[in-house]
Amino acid sequence: MNRAIVQSFLQTAGQQTKGLWHTACQFLWPAVCGVCLSAIEEDNGGLCRGCWQGLSETLGGDYCRGCGKGVSRYGIVQNRCGGCLEEEVIYDGFCRAGFYDGVLKQMLLGVKFRDKIELLDYLGPVFGQAFAAGGFAEKTDILVPVPLHWRRRIQRGFNQSFLLAQYLQNEGLRISEDLVRIRYTPHQWQMETDSQRRRNVMGAFAVRKGHHFEGKSVCLVDDITTSGATLRECSRVLKQAGAAAVYVAVVAVAEGTN
Ligand SMILES: [Zn+2]
Numbered sequence: 001m002n003r004a005i006v007q008s009f010l011q012t013a014g015q016q017t018k019g020l021w022h023t024a025c026q027f028l029w030p031a032v033c034g035v036c037l038s039a040i041e042e043d044n045g046g047l048c049r050g051c052w053q054g055l056s057e058t059l060g061g062d063y064c065r066g067c068g069k070g071v072s073r074y075g076i077v078q079n080r081c082g083g084c085l086e087e088e089v090i091y092d093g094f095c096r097a098g099f100y101d102g103v104l105k106q107m108l109l110g111v112k113f114r115d116k117i118e119l120l121d122y123l124g125p126v127f128g129q130a131f132a133a134g135g136f137a138e139k140t141d142i143l144v145p146v147p148l149h150w151r152r153r154i155q156r157g158f159n160q161s162f163l164l165a166q167y168l169q170n171e172g173l174r175i176s177e178d179l180v181r182i183r184y185t186p187h188q189w190q191m192e193t194d195s196q197r198r199r200n201v202m203g204a205f206a207v208r209k210g211h212h213f214e215g216k217s218v219c220l221v222d223d224i225t226t227s228g229a230t231l232r233e234c235s236r237v238l239k240q241a242g243a244a245a246v247y248v249a250v251v252a253v254a255e256g257t258n
Pocket residue numbers: 033034035036037038047048049050051052
């Protein structure tokens with residue numbers, strides 16, 4: 001056999017071994033959907049077809065730029081829905097990737113309470129698209145993740161809002177952790193009414209000495225908003241610290257609340 005034939009023989013054998021090895025691995029450790037754990041083809045992008053479909057159903061849609069609530073474009077006046085038209089303007093812009101239901105809800109809960117941080121690889125890009133389409137990405141100077149209290153940060157090991165903010169980061173846009181939570185508060189979803197939620201976060205945030213918010217356009221970043229009480233309180237503190245504009249970017253808005 002001349003050298004070329006030997007090389008081609010070895011190459012083919014190598015490819016076949018690799019193929020066999022791959023099939024064996026797939027048999028022994030099949031790829032599973034990151035959300036529902038059903039077996040999937042490896043080239044399916046990490047989720048099963050049903051979960052991709054379910055995720056797309058909870059994304060997009062028309063929403064109010066004041067509170068993020070899903071509302072038909074005909075129900076929006078001056079960029080705001082009837083529910084928040086009368087309220088004081090707190091944010092200078094609002095964008096969301098989708099609403100808190102179905103697969104999107106499962107994914108956000110997985111990240112937050114089951115440490116499934118790898119799901120951010122799917123959520124991050126869609127969040128980035130929503131931010132880019134929100135109309136204020138170019139005007140934003142600083143991204144500000146909604147902070148966790150240090151006790152909760154230690155318990156969880158990460159702040160999901162900070163991780164999400166990294167997906168919105170582009171050149172020249174930095175993430176600031178100078179907004180801090182100074183009071184440990186129970187989860188907002190443990191509160192029963194909107195006024196309880198407002199009271200729960202009142203005075204819970206402050207800015208660090210030496211912050212750089214003055215005169216800057218900042219964008220608050222969070223995973224979920226329910227009543228908006230946390231975001232409103234953060235926005236109030238940032239404006240008090242001299243922020244020229246406060247925008248909000250959230251992955252999901254829980255519907256049925258305002
Ligand atoms: Zn699935």
